Amino acid sequence: MLGTSLLGRLRRRDPGDAILRRAARLTLVASVVFYGCRYGVGSSTLATYGLFGTIAAGSFAQLPGPAPQRARILLLSLPAVWALIAVGSLLAWSTWAAAGGMLVVGFVVAFAGVGNPRLVGLASAFQLFYILASFPPYQPGALPERLGGVTLAVVLLAAAEVFLWPDPVPVSYRQRLAAAADGVASFLDAAAERLTDPPVAAGDRDARRERAYDAVAAIELSRSPPAWAPTAAGAQDRALRICAAALREVLAEADRLAADAPPEPIPDLAAGRLLRSCADTTRAAGRSLLPGATAADPADLDVAVGRAEAAYPVGTGNVRDRPDVPRLCRDATALALADQVRVFAVGCRVATGARLDGGDASSGLFEYARHSPWTLYWWQFRSHLAPRSAHLHSSLRLAVALAIARVAAGVLQLTHGFWVLLATLTVLRTSAADTRTALRPAVLGTIVGAVVSGGVMLVVDEPIVYAIVLPITLLLAFGVGRLLGPVWQQALFTVLLTVVFAQLSPEGWRLAEARLVDVLLGAVIGVLAGVAMWPRGAGHDLRHNGTRYLAASADAVEQTVQALLGAAPPPDRALSRLRRRMVLIDSSYCQYHSERHDPHRQQVNWDAVLSAGHHVVPGAESLLRRNPPGSLAGWPEAAALLRESAGRLRSAYDTLADEVAHGRTSDRAPVSTTCVDQLDRIRPLLGGADSQSVRHLVEVDRWLAGLADSLARIHPPAVGGPTIDGL
Structure with a gap:
């Protein structure tokens, strides 16, 4: 009875099954890329960048238009993705160099949306590519593997957009x-x-x-x-x-x-x-x-x-x-x-x-x-390069907040410091009021997810178990969680990250603890930036x-x-x-x-x-x-x-x-x-x-x-x- 009620609730929130179809495409592509790179090729680097490339392009990127148009945008964005990963990889040798790059990249990527706000959906994905590459270990020699993993993910995701359960084209x-x-x-x-x-x-x-x-x-x-x-x-x-x-x-x-x-x-x-x-x-x-x-x-x-x-x-x-x-x-x-x-x-x-x-x-x-x-x-860019431009304000605010978060993660030598920047990116909004609104579900969901993840990892320490449940957690995080609300989405995303890193670098229950600390730090930085810098939006x-x-x-x-x-x-x-x-x-x-x-x-x-x-x-x-x-x-x-x-x-x-x-x-x-x-x-x-x-x-x-x-x-x-x- 409870399952029937939950299913009915999900169908009402997604009457056309668009969210579930997108989650299914993302799950299939992410699973193929991760399993093929991690267990087929035996490369953790390929698997990491393939999986996060799929998540960034498939979930963080909100693209306009019908499926062929979204696929074309994904493929055309590849040169920019390669450049961001290359710059991030070369600046990862120093916390301050990476933070300086984050300041520039964060502003340029956010401000570029002034010409076409519909493509603002790419901004978070682009920033995530730089963030992931800008953290240690500093391995310029691994750049081909990083680019290969991301390229594989984006190409497969673009093909899936067109050929796998394509969304019905809405009235334009x-x-x-x-x-x-x-x-x-x-x-x-x-x-x-x-x-x-x-x-x-x-x-x-x-x-x-x-x-x-x-x-x-x-x-x-x-x-x-x-x-x-x-x-x-x-x-x-x-x-x-x-x-x-x-x-x-x-x-x-x-x-x-x-x-x-x-x-x-x-x-x-x-x-x-x-x-x-x-x-x-x-x-x-x-x-x-x-x-x-x-x-x-x-x-x-x-x-x-x-x-x-x-x-x-x-x-x-x-x-x-x-x-x-x-x-x-x-x-x-x-x-x-x-x-x-x-x-x-x-x-x-x-x-x-x-x-x-x-x-x-x-x-x-x-x-x-x-x-x-x-x-x-x-003309559009020039009109917004003005002291009163809200777009200029929001771009500067985001860039400064991400740079501060990168410095904090580097100085504190956090093992998974990119989670700090991801939390800042998730919480920070264009006004202080909206930032406060986004804070509660981010923190509460992370706490719930960390508690559940820590408990599971205390009981289960076999990587094969996490490999088996990866597709299920992907579908839950990007399908069911999104339909149930921000708290559920954040909690299930935390569980997903735990399942992934339990296969890449097993750390036991401390992985859940690190996730919670990183998210709390990133949320605090996001809130402070939202309150201190042009809070009116x-x-x-x-x-x-x-x-x-x-x-x-x-x-x-x-x-x-x-x-x-x-x-x-x-x-x-x-x-x-x-x-x-x-x-x-x-x-x-x-x-x-x-x-x-x-x-x-x-x-x-x-x-x-x-x-x-x-x-x-x-x-x-x-x-x-x-x-x-x-x-x-x-x-x-x-x-x-x-x-x-x-x-x-x-x-x-x-x-x-x-x-x-x-x-x-x-x-x-x-x-x-x-x-x-x-x-x-x-x-x-x-x-x-x-x-x-x-x-x-x-x-x-x-x-x-x-x-x-x-x-x-x-x-x-x-x-x-x-x-x-x-x-």
């Missing part, structure tokens, strides 16, 4: 983005039908809307595991993040347009025709992200936008002759929606590797796509960049309004500054997403915060293209209205920035952005104004209302939401 981010685009396109079709055709069934329209919102919610980075999320600095991953933000804004604009449907359908409404073109472009662009599809071409959308803009000015005389302000509102909303659809379409082209022509990067959001991948990665850096990002957004909005009123030059510098701030907060969020933190303390919906800026940049650029600077000059009543709206919006940005600085966001009342409200706001200003000026006023006021709605949609995430696992 591109597939979810394509599904979201399809759902949004379906809702756009329904909104177009509501504007121009006999009303569609309200239930069908509401169902399409709900499906669209569910699909768009699924593309938030917070719902994607770090190994699959598009968080790299490269052009394609960055384009996917822009696409997600644009799609959220497309859905919001479509919602506004659906709410603005006229009482009676208008068969030849320009907004309806443009909406249908937007639906077709959104659907085609989303499907272009799927394997084997062709790149999307936004040319048809550009034609539809041109036609809508040509039909946009209604009348040329006094507004009293043709006061069709509601239609102007709908047209303005449709054009704003088309702007975001075009951003989405161009982003999909960049994400699929298609080349951009001169007009595709006109918004400035995709200007980076004209640069080489190495240039983009260099990546969230602090993200909040700082978020505050500056929101301030830059507010500045860009204000200067855009001033330019349209003829009171300031075009806001080119403000928009450029906002784009730079956008890159910084985007980079910080990608790093934050890749790290481990308590979901109960996540109080900011960062996906929504980032989307707010993506609404500002293309919206301001398109607004200035259709409404040149100074287009509302000489209309004091309109200037007063727009300055008032911009002032309220600035206050909203400031309030949100203050909340973000303190790591929280509050619920906000919804902002009404319907054309009826728009008409009520501007009706007192219409006397004597020509229709062209009214058109400019409507579009600017509509843009400001849309920005206010974007801010109002930023709510705190649900407490206890999906956990983001890191290293």
Whole structure:
């Protein structure tokens, strides 16, 4: 009964058997390598590096993508693994030389993840390879055996990833983005039908809307595991993040347009025709992200936008002759929606590797796509070589902690000193709070494992027994232990190490004692480093960049309004500054997403915060293209209205920035952005104004209302939401 209950518990925690399949692959490869090298070839060095190479690459490395991609990453990482083992072996002659190497290697390996946080999973494995090689005995002549053991392990593990019980390929981010685009396109079709055709069934329209919102919610980075999320600095991953933000804004604009449907359908409404073109472009662009599809071409959308803009000015005389302000509102909303659809379409082209022509990067959001991948990665590295960079802080903290642990293990002449560094690597997190959280299971599990191991070794001293139970302990440590929790995982890993070293260098029950002492020392070093060096973690850096990002957004909005009123030059510098701030907060969020933190303390919906800026940049650029600077000059009543709206919006940005600085966001009342409200706001200003000026006023006021709605949609995430696992 107890066994059935435990099995049911394990199946619930691993419904797809992914963890057990990975544990089975690791167990088989590790057993073949260890038995073949230790008992077949008779080499303890080959066996040690083969076994730990399997554990490092198969358990400590958290690799992204499907099985063939993981196998390719493992094989491509071999030159770096050889270099780390060679450097560690050559520096093992001196404690201080090894510690200096640990300082450099620890920092470089950790900081390299800034270019692609998905590959941060390799960092712990790389550090483990150096750690293992940097301890005595100093035997440069044994380097070929060390490299041979690791190479054998990595090659066999890569083959096992592909051919042995491969994991089912989960739905990729591109597939979810394509599904979201399809759902949004379906809702756009329904909104177009509501504007121009006999009303569609309200239930069908509401169902399409709900499906669209569910699909768009699924593309938030917070719902994607770090190994699959598009968080790299490269052009394609960055384009996917822009696409997600644009799609959220497309859905919001479509919602506004659906709410603005006229009482009676208008068969030849320009907004309806443009909406249908937007639906077709959104659907085609989303499907272009799927394997084997062709790149999307936004040319048809550009034609539809041109036609809508040509039909946009209604009348040329006094507004009293043709006061069709509601239609102007709908047209303005449709054009704003088309702007975001075009951003989405161009982003999909960049994400699929298609080349951009001169007009595709006109918004400035995709200007980076004209640069080489190495240039983009260099920009990413350079942006984090700054005093406030959380990634710089965490890399330095880890490197210093590992170097101190290496010195302590060498000075104290610990027999298995690499366990000290392994414990430090396991306990140390990006913040002091997370480090304390990881400490308890590490220490408690090690105590339990040491007690069990010591008791077994007092009774059993025959190496053949430990050779027989090795596969069982491997499966328990990396399968069952991982499913039962950190304490069990640490305890079973301690038992595994005892079983391994009982065959390599039998020491009796003192091996368990050495393991306990080493882990306690490493845990203390990790905790002290976590408390003493930048204890607040990546969230602090993200909040700082978020505050500056929101301030830059507010500045860009204000200067855009001033330019349209003829009171300031075009806001080119403000928009450029906002784009730079956008890159910084985007980079910080990608790093934050890749790290481990308590979901109960996540109080900011960062996906929504980032989307707010993506609404500002293309919206301001398109607004200035259709409404040149100074287009509302000489209309004091309109200037007063727009300055008032911009002032309220600035206050909203400031309030949100203050909340973000303190790591929280509050619920906000919804902002009404319907054309009826728009008409009520501007009706007192219409006397004597020509229709062209009214058109400019409507579009600017509509843009400001849309920005206010974007801010109002930023709510705190649900407490206890999906956990983001890191290293």
